[in-house]
Amino acid sequence: MSEQHILRAFDRDLEAVQGLVMRMGGMVETAILDAAEALAARDEDMAEKVRAGDKAIDALEEKINEETARLIALRAPAASDLRTALSVLKIASSLERVGDFAKNMAKRTTVLSQMHDIPGAGGALKRMSKAVVQMLSDALDAYNSRDVALAEDVRARDREVDQMYTALFREFLTHMMEDPRNITPCMHLHFIAKNIERMGDHATTISEQVIYLVTGAMPEESRPKADSVTTAGIEGK
């Protein structure tokens, strides 16, 4: 719906709340990239900055919830307006979770900096983070421009992140089997990898909200999955 409401204050309210979501998205993207950089560079100050920054993300989610509740109460949105209000709530909730994962990555970075380095892990997790940030950024662009094709593309790309995670899982397993002293850092690194993989799932959820917002229905066919970790370890896998 590109046409404007007869009551223009309604347009302003809807735009304002969507603007907050975009701002929140930007903050979350920065948090992920900073957390990944801190991990790769073993930069404790930067990790601390990410941890502290999560409060602002949480506060913004609360503000979005409040503004949307007001909008629903005062404007009684229907049809695509209602879907916009609902998608705003869901997307803000997904972004908040992603922010938590970035914060968790920063926390583990503080611990990992005290331990010996697992070669290649920091770089691999940084590449994975970049892929996820790109997905997130495209999902939010798709939201902003109501672009279903781009949203579908993001959904399809989650497969690549799943594959990256599976590869890292095997790599960490190998390090841990080689030398038990690797177990503690590799466990932390594995949780980080898993959390980045979960961020990809949230980017996918946001894309699905875009599809719901535009078409009025959630995408039906299940998306391709490439996370074979749940079966890894079984003989022959």
Next chain:
Amino acid sequence: MEDMRLADRTASARENKITARGVQVYYGTNHAIKDVDVDIADRTVTAFIGPSGCGKSTFLRCLNRMNDTIPICRVEGRIEIDGEDIYDKRVDPVQLRARVGMVFQKPNPFPKSIYDNVAYGPRIHGLTRNRAELDEVVEKSLRRAALWNEVKDRLTSPGTGLSGGQQQRLCIARAVATSPEVLLMDEPCSALDPIATAQVEELIDELRENFSVVIVTHSMQQAARVSQRTAFFHLGNLVEFGETGQIFTNPRDPRTEAYITGRIG
């Protein structure tokens, strides 16, 4: 979307009470209703929405032949209630209106007592044999209209002395006194305050256990609150007709979307 209101899922399973096919209405040369097909389900509230002049009230008035009273008005097409053509020559419009009751925008009680207002229909249609039966019908109708407790001690006072909301409920009691099968309501709450509106809406929800209710309303929120099915009229056309939850969350026609979201359509 069919599941929007779980309690009302059965709505779509109800039998059709009214079937309209190819209905055209002309006021002189003005083509007010253009080829409308619609099925109104039994024991269901159906809301007609649309901008002023879209034909929703005109169509409503076709359903009990109220348009017969307008000399320049011409109705074509076929409207059946329980399979019977209501425009058939053998159908007496007065008898039809006992089966298809109507409540109007402005409460219009007769300048008679509360009792006589409700007793009017049963009396002229000879529906009761004696005073005791008539008393029973009056009480039952006033109870159905959720008015009994407020007026039982002053049934002989004039109906026009009641408050606006009470007057409207009195008109509803009068309309249900003849035990109609269908109740037509033309903006029944537009002259009422929010409390009286809520009481009438609660009443509409109760009435659908026994009647097929068709309500014309300018308040989209009211249509959303009380109806199970919603029809959107625009420029004399029936643009979209569907389950109320679907119409208000995911309308299929862009004109419906523009109207219910308050955009310039």
